[in-house]
Amino acid sequence: MKYSKKEVKIFRRVVKDYKEVKRLIDKKVKQGYTWERLYDYLWGKSCFQITNKEYDNVDYIDFNYKDMCLSIYRKNDEIYLGDSIEVWNDEDLYWIDTFNNVGEIKKIIKKEDE
DSSP, X not given: OOOOHHHHHHHHHHHHHHHHHHHHHHHHHHTTOOHHHHHHHHHHOTTEEXXXXXXXXXXXXXXEETTEEEEEEXXXXXXEEOSOEEEEETTTTEEEEEESSHHHXXXXXXXXXX
């Protein structure tokens, strides 16, 4: 698929922002945050908009952060940020694409830089 220059610019931000969120989630988990405490932490930050508010019997929390929609998963006692990234153009209000991981986005950026 061909992406516009504006979309590639968004992809560059998304790569940086995804790494930032991953570091944050990993840090909180390492600090011993429970599923409920992590949910409360995200809920209390205005930069995160939780789109899935049912966490008692659900093994994921979907949330928006800047140009992305991401998910945090709970499997047994493990809590982690999912690899898939839904990318949006928030300025023009449209969905760009969904990617399996940040590596796919990096490949698009690299192709544009060649």
